[in-house]
Amino acid sequence: MGQRANLVIVKQDGYDLYYDHWCANTLPCDLFWGPQQAVSFIEAQTKVGEKEWLDDVWAEGAALVDAENKLLLFFGGEDEMWNIHYRRLFLKLMQKVWGEWELRWADEGIVDIAEYVGVPRETVLSSRRDDLADASLEPPEDKEWLDTLVSIAFDDGETLIFPHSGGIVGVLLHGPELLRNCNRAFGYKQFRIQDWTREFPSSGVHIDANSKQIDLWHTEPISNLVQLLQPLWPDWQIRNHSDRYEVQIERTAGRLYFPEVDQKELLSSITSSLLREPSNPLDSLASLVETLQKEGKEFSVSEHAYMHENVDVPENSRERIVQYALSALEKEGE
Numbered sequence: 253m254g255q256r257a258n259l260v261i262v263k264q265d266g267y268d269l270y271y272d273h274w275c276a277n278t279l280p281c282d283l284f285w286g287p288q289q290a291v292s293f294i295e296a297q298t299k300v301g302e303k304e305w306l307d308d309v310w311a312e313g314a315a316l317v318d319a320e321n322k323l324l325l326f327f328g329g330e331d332e333m334w335n336i337h338y339r340r341l342f343l344k345l346m347q348k349v350w351g352e353w354e355l356r357w358a359d360e361g362i363v364d365i366a367e368y369v370g371v372p373r374e375t376v377l378s379s380r381r382d383d384l385a386d387a388s389l390e391p392p393e394d395k396e397w398l399d400t401l402v403s404i405a406f407d408d409g410e411t412l413i414f415p416h417s418g419g420i421v422g423v424l425l426h427g428p429e430l431l432r433n434c435n436r437a438f439g440y441k442q443f444r445i446q447d448w449t450r451e452f453p454s455s456g457v458h459i460d461a462n463s464k465q466i467d468l469w470h471t472e473p474i475s476n477l478v479q480l481l482q483p484l485w486p487d488w489q490i491r492n493h494s495d496r497y498e499v500q501i502e503r504t505a506g507r508l509y510f511p512e513v514d515q516k517e518l519l520s521s522i523t524s525s526l527l528r529e530p531s532n533p534l535d536s537l538a539s540l541v542e543t544l545q546k547e548g549k550e551f552s553v554s555e556h557a558y559m560h561e562n563v564d565v566p567e568n569s570r571e572r573i574v575q576y577a578l579s580a581l582e583k584e585g586e
Contacts, residue, residue, distance in 0.1 A: 276313030279328030311362035361473030385422035401456035412439025
């Protein structure tokens with residue numbers, strides 16, 4: 253229970269590491285309001301020792317502020333994590349508030365944060381392995397489950413697109429065996445995502461058997477992906493394009509059609525999220541504890557569950573900052 257995050261303030265002689273048990277899913281909105289507010293939010297949380305890094309399973313969000321180099325490196329949120337176009341527009345709007353600072357999304361999650369301050373990636377890597385997906389590339393039973401696109405240019409010149417679910421890692425763990433065992437009957441010469449679902453996919457991969465090149469993209473941070481796959485695909489070039497799904501459109505030469513995105517609708521959703529009155533998760537925790545006590549149930553609450561401090565931005569300040577960012581974004585588009 254919780255949405256755990258590590259938060260980092262870079263110092264001239266090192267860094268300070270903080271922990272928050274509840275902020276991972278609200279982190280982009282917590283950081284939106286500019287460098288000074290972001291530092292205040294981070295420093296209000298629980299400062300921990302250098303052995304208290306979360307790993308890539310437990311870290312559902314993280315942020316790093318480097319004031320000297322004017323860099324914010326982070327990941328987290330809900331729509332920001334899973335919706336590519338929401339994230340891109342959110343970052344554009346946020347950039348208007350942060351000015352000359354560089355805002356960078358942590359594509360490898362907690363690994364990017366740790367490595368920035370000199371902590372070896374092995375410190376925050378878990379030993380988990382994804383399950384193998386079906387090498388036949390059978391489509392999902394329900395079309396609405398589509399979240400992954402696998403396109404393959406076979407060595408005989410045929411290119412097919414396979415709608416899939418479950419992410420790209422399990423598929424690629426098969427290595428080149430995937431090409432030999434996949435059932436081409438499940439593939440499409442052309443594919444329109446909107447014929448299956450209104451949801452935008454969260455990952456995709458294009459495999460070119462002739463050039464021995466893999467181009468992959470993904471929405472959520474995935475740590476150590478190329479390092480994991482390279483031994484399974486010897487002599488292949490693996491390119492991780494982060495959230496740049498457009499690469500797969502290019503590689504499939506017009507055979508793959510993504511749904512159009514309503515930018516105005518996205519901007520309205522982002523604005524509503526930023527202006528929504530923030531809640532305190534500790535209030536919900538207190539209510540749950542009270543209920544369990546009244547029911548006479550035995551339970552214990554981890555001390556980590558209380559590691560959270562709300563640092564609210566007044567409503568009028570939030571409205572003013574959001575309006576400024578919206579106006580600046582509108583002028584940019586003129």
